[in-house]
Amino acid sequence: MIWEIDQPEDRPDGLDAAGRPDPAYAAALGLIRAPFGRRSLAFVLDILFWVVLQLPLWIGAVPLLLKLATGTISPYGLVNHPGFVLAAVMAAITVALSLAFLIVQWVLQARRGLTIGKGFTGLRSINVRTLEKPGAGPVLLRALIVGIAGVIPVIGTAVILASPTFDPQERGRGLHDRAARMWLIDIRGGLNPYDEKRMRIARKTVKAEPIPERAERPSLATPTRPGARPDYRPGNRISAGVLGVNRAPDGSAAPAEDAPATGPGVIDAAPVAPSPAPASETPPAARIGLRFDTGETVPVTGPLLIGRDPDPASAPGAEPHRLLDESRSLSKTHALLTPTAGGLEVVDRGSTNGSAVVRAGVETTAVAGVALPAAVGDTVRLGDRLAEVVAL
Template identity: 55%
Template sequence: MSSRADRSTSSERMIWEIEDEKDEIEGLDESGRPDPAYAAALGMLRAPFGRRALALVIDVALWLVVQLPFWLGAVPLLLKLMTGSISAYGLVNHPSFVLAIVTTAATFALTLVLSIVQLVMHGRGGRTIGKAIVGIRSVDVRTLARPGVGRVLLRYLLMGASGIVPLIGPVLMLVSPTFDPDRRGRGLHDKATGVWLVDIRRGLNPYDDKRMRVARKLVKAEPAPERVELPSLATPQDPAVAPQYRPGSRVSAGVIGVARPHAPDSRPDIGIGQPVAPAQEAAPEAGKPVFGGYRPTGESGSVPPAATAPERPAPAPEPEPVVPAEPASVARFGLNLDTGVNIPVEGPLLLGRNPDASGHPGAQTIPVDDEARSLSKTHLLARPVDGGLEVTDCGSTNGSGLIREGIEYTLAAGSPVMVVEGDAVRFGDRLAVVVRI
């Protein structure tokens, strides 16, 4: 009995845990309202008012075209009835009565079909025929996903209800998007239904699932730490700047500086005094040899009076030797995957679900987890180059792209492209940022 009770309690706990789980909606502020800054960071832009008006004109024009059969076949006969030209009996027996009935039925059927098509397209795809032509999409302002048929139907009903107040109501509803305090172009009917119209020509298309996932990952990615610029110890390279003297290391002979080539019959001046001619020298002290005019000192460190050389100016003190700075190490780069894994690229490296290095001998293979199976078996090749990395799409199914300053450039299969620190590489649905190691 106790085991059954434990299983029952465990099942109830599991059910409650499953029911408590809710999908987290990104882009909401602390009060649960949609944050305009998040949508702007994704690259979504509000639909311009001019194109919104043009889309409305196109949709209305389509509706008027559908009404033409009724206006051409039935309205003339109805006008005769209303003006008293014919009676009700004459209307029924009029030769054009059958045509009027047919055109009226055709207009009703076409209007019903057009309305259903527009409603479903708008609710599930965020577009009507007019919006599709001008490059506008409707989204749920909170989730940035499709608005749904219910929201769109309510939006149309509110637009129709505004006609209760003739002229003033529809005009107020149409100009209300210009008074949006959030500057997102949302009118009264948009705010009541939670709909937002966005521009897909200049901004991100929210119905492009692949680009939308990449944009959300970029917004959520942690920014790379900024490198602290250290003062350079190198000699200025500007030709207008006078070069500064930098003595070399002390050589084995104790002379500061590096020897320079000279003619065989000339002796370079390296900072020591000129040799004294033998005729000007006094007789050397017994047992004390003379080296090129320089006489060694005695035991006490002073030159004996008998062997004192002619006075000459004391040489300038030699500068302290400066040890040159060691050359900076060659910069290395790596890939920071959106899974949090850092991969240093020190040689050719293949990324994919299960990379095969047979076509790239010597390349290291790195399998990448991909539950959505957006990666090819061998998807991307990366190798180090001077100043960054070189990436090549290996003919993958879903392709690869370079994202630089928020703009994605498609990588042609088999064509290597250089990427630098701060760039992002999209391969399939995965994302990797180029970082300096």
């Protein structure tokens, strides 16, 4: 008998059940499709740069080739023409520059999603499934499709340029993009996926599940009708059982003879009015804590100094707390946390990778030395570490 062990499938985040890219996931990360105007401008800029590289050929070699084509000179006369050597050199310069241009464009787009035109217009190409670099093969396939379409004058190029407007997913992907599984995005108005730190934080924020709130359990004194007085209030406990108070429907204490029959463990008593609580007593405030992405919960009962190895001398009176951080995105003394009513305050201590508070998907970066408030339910970012503000 052969035992087979199912290996977990290595699937990137952001795919639906059928393995197709989910536009909602990309939108939640902050990725925005490239605008059609800037996309066309990037294409035109790449073409113009290519034309500039052809100038040595057109200026130094084409006039001599035109004389050969019109019969003004013979092939023998072409080779022995005084300008033949210059024409050959100019043609070789154009070929060398064009080849270098194509290789640089190919490598840059495969590894960084970047061309000269995309760099000027703030666009990047990514793999639509992994949301990472597209790779050399897809970039080459995409370029070949554009080149083949250009064989048909005007019409072929026009179809390629107009095809992003007919994307059924409304993500601005043209025919060549869909064939190569690529997506062109705007990094000026949205997230730059090649910023590894920001991308990692965005994935963690989207992937993190909200912590379910603890359901409030009603007590015996909780009224079922708003504004109504409780029908029953437990009395003091004694060794024989519970001394209860029966109340009439109008809220007043019922006569002793109307009380239910006594039983084992229950003692009838005269109506006892509830003693009012002292005016000085107030309900205790909820304790605040941070629940980190590793599952660790750190209570914030007083000023807390967070970091890989916080220096207590930098914040007298604050309790230092070490956090494990394999990525070393945390500074030794990263931030000072101070509990407040309903949350806490985050004071960045000049850390290298900064601190921020994320509320409703919007991140507010902390300025070093300035307190940034965070309420229960917000997410605090310390470097690459994420923690939710919770009530303990």
